[in-house]
Amino acid sequence: MIQIEKLSKVYRSRGREVNAVDGVDLTVREGEVFGVLGRSGAGKSTLLRCVNLLERPDSGRIVVDGRDLLSLDGRALRRARQGIGMIHQHFGLLSSRTVAGNVAFPLEVMGVPKAERAGRVAELLELVGLAEQARAYPAQLSGGQKQRVGIARALAGRPKVLLSDEATSALDPETTASILELLRDLNRRLGLTVLLITHEMEVVKRICDSVAIMREGRVVESGPVRELLLRPGSELARDLLPLPETVPDGPAAATVVDVTFEGESADRPFISSLARTYSIDVNILGGSVERIGGTRFGRLRIELPGDPDLNAAQIAHLREAGLTVEVRTPAAPEPLAGTAVPETAAEEASLS
Ligand SMILES: Nc1ncnc2c1ncn2[C@@H]1O[C@H](COP(=O)(O)OP(=O)(O)OP(=O)(O)O)[C@@H](O)[C@H]1O
Numbered sequence: 001m002i003q004i005e006k007l008s009k010v011y012r013s014r015g016r017e018v019n020a021v022d023g024v025d026l027t028v029r030e031g032e033v034f035g036v037l038g039r040s041g042a043g044k045s046t047l048l049r050c051v052n053l054l055e056r057p058d059s060g061r062i063v064v065d066g067r068d069l070l071s072l073d074g075r076a077l078r079r080a081r082q083g084i085g086m087i088h089q090h091f092g093l094l095s096s097r098t099v100a101g102n103v104a105f106p107l108e109v110m111g112v113p114k115a116e117r118a119g120r121v122a123e124l125l126e127l128v129g130l131a132e133q134a135r136a137y138p139a140q141l142s143g144g145q146k147q148r149v150g151i152a153r154a155l156a157g158r159p160k161v162l163l164s165d166e167a168t169s170a171l172d173p174e175t176t177a178s179i180l181e182l183l184r185d186l187n188r189r190l191g192l193t194v195l196l197i198t199h200e201m202e203v204v205k206r207i208c209d210s211v212a213i214m215r216e217g218r219v220v221e222s223g224p225v226r227e228l229l230l231r232p233g234s235e236l237a238r239d240l241l242p243l244p245e246t247v248p249d250g251p252a253a254a255t256v257v258d259v260t261f262e263g264e265s266a267d268r269p270f271i272s273s274l275a276r277t278y279s280i281d282v283n284i285l286g287g288s289v290e291r292i293g294g295t296r297f298g299r300l301r302i303e304l305p306g307d308p309d310l311n312a313a314q315i316a317h318l319r320e321a322g323l324t325v326e327v328r329t330p331a332a333p334e335p336l337a338g339t340a341v342p343e344t345a346a347e348e349a350s351l352s
Contacts, residue, residue: 001028001029001030001031001032001063001065001160001163001193001249002026002028002034002051002062002063002161002195003026003027003028003062003063003064003106003194004024004025004026004027004050004051004060004061004062004063005022005025005049005060005061005062005063005290006023006024006025006060006326007021007024007025007026007057007059007061007062008021008022008023008024008057008059008060009021009043009046009050009055009057009058009243010056010058010239014173019216019217020043020046020217021043021046021047021057021217022043022216022217022218023060023217023218024047024060024214024217024218024219025089025214025219026047026219026222027194028150028193028195028210029210030160030191030193031187031191031192031193032187032193032194032209032210032219033183033184033187033194033196033197033207033209033210034193034194034195034196034206034207034208034209034210034211034212035197035198035203035204035207035210035211036048036195036196036197036198036211036212037197037198037212037213037214037236037239038197038199038213038214038215039199039215040199042214042215042216042217043214043216043217043218044197044214045165046162046198047197047214048165048195050062051084051161051163051180052081052084052162052163053069053070053077053081054086058181060192061254062237063098064080064083064084064161065080065083065160065161067080067283077275079292082110082157082159083157083158083159083160083161084159084160084161084162084163085146085155085156085159085161085162085163086154086156086162086163086164086165087150087151087154087162087163087164087165087167087177088165088166088167089152089166089167089169089170091138091143091146091147091149091168092150093138093149093150093153093188093225094138095137095139096137097137097138098134098136098137099125099130099134099135099136099137099141099149099329100121100125100134100135100346101131102138102149102153103121103124103125103149103153103156104117104118104121105153106153106156106157107121107156110156110157110250111170112234121134122134124152124153124155124156125152127155127186128148128149128151128182129182130146130148130149130152130327131144133145134302137320142175143170143171143172143173143175144175144178144179145173147167147168147175147179148179148182148205151179151183151186153184153232154189155192156273156309159192160191160192160193161192161193161194161195162183162186162192162193162194162195163195163196164194164195164196164197164198165196165197166197166198166199167179167183167196168180168198168200168203168302169199169200170196171347173202175207176200176202177202177206179208180202180203180206180261181206182234183196183207184206184207187207194207196208201239201240204225204236204240204292205240205290205291205292205293206293207293207294208225209224209225209293209310210222210223210224210225210257211223211225211233211236212231212310213236213335221234221235221236225292225293226293226295229241229244229262229292229297230260230262230324231324232324232326233326237260237299238296240290240292241260241290241297241298241299242288243258243285243286243287243288243289243299243301244285244286244301252295252302253306253307253308254304254305254306254307255280255303255304255305255307255308255310255311255314255315255327256285256301256302256303256327256328257301257302257303257304257311257315257318257325257326257327257328258300258301258325258326258328259299259300259301259302259318259323259324259325260297260298260299260323260324260325260326261297261298261299261300261322261323261324262295262296262298263295263296263297270318270321270323271284271300273303273321274314274317274318275316277317278314278317280304280305280314281305282302282303282304283302283304284300284301284302284303285301285302285303286300286301287299287300287301301328309328315327
């Protein structure tokens with residue numbers, strides 16, 4: 001649905017150049033919720049704003065719903081942009097207009113006749129659960145209600161794509177949950193493709209099907225959430241399922257292993273099975289379990305007696321049970337979040 005190829009945007013100000021987006025390739029499939037994650041300054045907003053050409057990229061290609069945006073101008077471009085709605089962190093409502101007036105605004109701009117507008121506004125407000133507030137002014141609404149108006153307004157032109165720029169960052173956790181639920185519901189009911197940027201892990205856990213992690217203008221990891229969580233060395237797994245930062249300096253003759261599990265394998269007692277099968281003591285050093293996209297995922301750091309060579313069969317046993325296994329011995333520190341995964345991590349991961 002959205003194809004981004006070799007996209008770059010450089011800002012130049014006072015003799016300084018910032019590669020805000022630096023050769024990004026990204027594919028967002030039709031009907032999915034795709035999250036772009038990254039720290040402040042990573043280039044997320046710039047990337048999002050390029051997708052509806054609020055920001056003009058220096059180079060690259062953006063294809064949305066089969067239209068190559070950078071090749072369009074005038075009416076064709078306006079048409080294409082109508083197919084892309086956008087919501088913002090601070091809602092951006094017109095304070096002098098009622099809720100209904102705010103939602104009607106894009107319809108007026110699009111030239112929808114007055115007689116049709118009222119019906120469409122009522123339909124949109126119903127969709128976001130705000131039918132009762134049609135005559136209220138933004139100042140009379142809660143943050144969550146304001147964002148619902150923002151969503152109704154963004155959907156006025158019946159877009160196939162919704163861009164979300166930190167839409168829940170200004171909201172409390174409970175309201176965040178209800179807005180995320182609404183976005184998921186709209187995504188399913190309308191077949192809406194959602195591309196969102198966020199720094200909140202809660203957003204990823206609740207609604208993202210796929211994610212891309214950005215750093216310094218580049219995508220350093222991307223793919224379906226499940227695939228990334230089960231991929232050795234994944235930054236997403238490190239952020240969503242954190243483990244203790246370092247491997248303890250235990251006895252040299254021990255093997256420290258990180259085990260990632262999901263759904264069914266989470267319900268099987270793999271630790272006791274391992275201990276029983278090989279008559280060994282398994283020491284649990286730390287772990288976390290989370291419900292992500294409705295499925296339970298977890299990571300455990302365990303310690304097995306003896307060095308990795310001696311534990312080859314035990315490690316194979318875990319892998320055969322459908323678990324992702326990363327061998328961390330000898331005492332490899334967990335790479336700090338936000339730093340590149342050292343090549344050795346991948347090598348460690350392939351150790352068996
Ligand atoms: N209009 C601008 N002029 C100059 N530099 C800019 C401009 N907009 C963004 N930048 C710079 O580009 C880089 C990427 O910014 P961007 O806002 O896209 O990042 P971000 O990941 O969305 O961060 P945040 O969450 O803080 O908005 C930053 O270094 C930022 O300072």
